Amino acid sequence: MSRKEHLVKTAQNLFYKQGIRSTGIDTVLAESGVAKKTLYNHFKSKDELIIATLQRRDQQFMDMLRLGTQKYMPAQNGDVRLSRVLAFFDALAEWIASENFSGCMFINASAEYPRQNDPIHVACTNHKRLVIQFIEELLSSGTFKDSYNLARRMALLADGAIVNAHTTNDQNAAKEAKAMALIILESELIP
Amino acid sequence: MSRKEHLVKTAQNLFYKQGIRSTGIDTVLAESGVAKKTLYNHFKSKDELIIATLQRRDQQFMDMLRLGTQKYMPAQNGDVRLSRVLAFFDALAEWIASENFSGCMFINASAEYPRQNDPIHVACTNHKRLVIQFIEELLSSGTFKDSYNLARRMALLADGAIVNAHTTNDQNAAKEAKAMALIILESELIP
């Protein structure tokens, strides 16, 4: 792993665990063992480093969703047309139950950088769009009445599960979300 | 309004609009026209001021929910046993569509203070518990199979709507949440 990658990885973990604004550059440098000059060789500012961590997280997260959805798809029972999107909620549940879960990095970053046109906030908005798009691809075309709107609903359930799990420390939230998703999906099937 | 109340109100608005960590004490003082000594006369630290703003917000928010739910209850149609909780989602929608909406202050604060045992984080967790309790009271007893669990589900929908509306700038999220709530509620009715 290059120094740059190592730096971004370390920053990402610290930002995710302790928040972005409360994590100083010096902490990132000490933790990663990289010199300050190297950081500013690769990034113009802390903000650019933050953007890089969000991009890295976006890739990681989408990969995790793709793999997890494939992994849990065969285990679904009932209508096969629902298997893919239901597996998505199992992937979500696995993540939420994992050791280092600390909410959604993008929701957290949005809260720390609330200005709508802040590049950091924009990166978060884009990520959420990608998730909706991903879910829409899971909804077999021709199966549901309005797949885009349905994907938004599923994303809403996912965000609710993530936030609930984070704030009330409830690992069951994803299962509840999945149960609700099933009911909603069935109600939106084209007869 | 006493100086203390004025101070807390000003701080609350600034914290909500621009985030807590990025709002310095001096900004709060300049905006409120209060002297620094007065602030530290009433609060031992910035953290105490933050807690006070969260308490104020909690009261405001719960009052808003109570009033809004009463206001929108008569307009519901269909099964009257669902009217109260459905009205809750209308109250939520009104808030989300309002001018100064910038997400949930408690979700935002949780993201800025992620340490689970931080008093600020704890205040947020407590608020979320109160919301669940409020929703449970809206679910007419004897009507649903498991009202506590159902209340948690409704809270999950509400959080999802709030977060979605905030990150993707979608004012329709609350309506989607209400539509989903209706389907879920009907599926949980005791026959």
Added chain:
DNA sequence: TAAAAAGGAGACAGATCTGTATACTTTTAA
């Protein structure tokens, strides 16, 4: 009315944070 409490204005200490500069060392590549 007089003593006491509270507030205003602002200087200041001490910490912290971002970003730059300098001097030296290691790695890379022509």
Added chain:
DNA sequence: TTAAAAGTATACAGATCTGTCTCCTTTTTA
């Protein structure tokens, strides 16, 4: 092998932030 590029270590500038302190004025209360 040797010149250039990249990295290390660290000092430092300049800004900002929290919280304390002083001096003075206003308000409250006994």
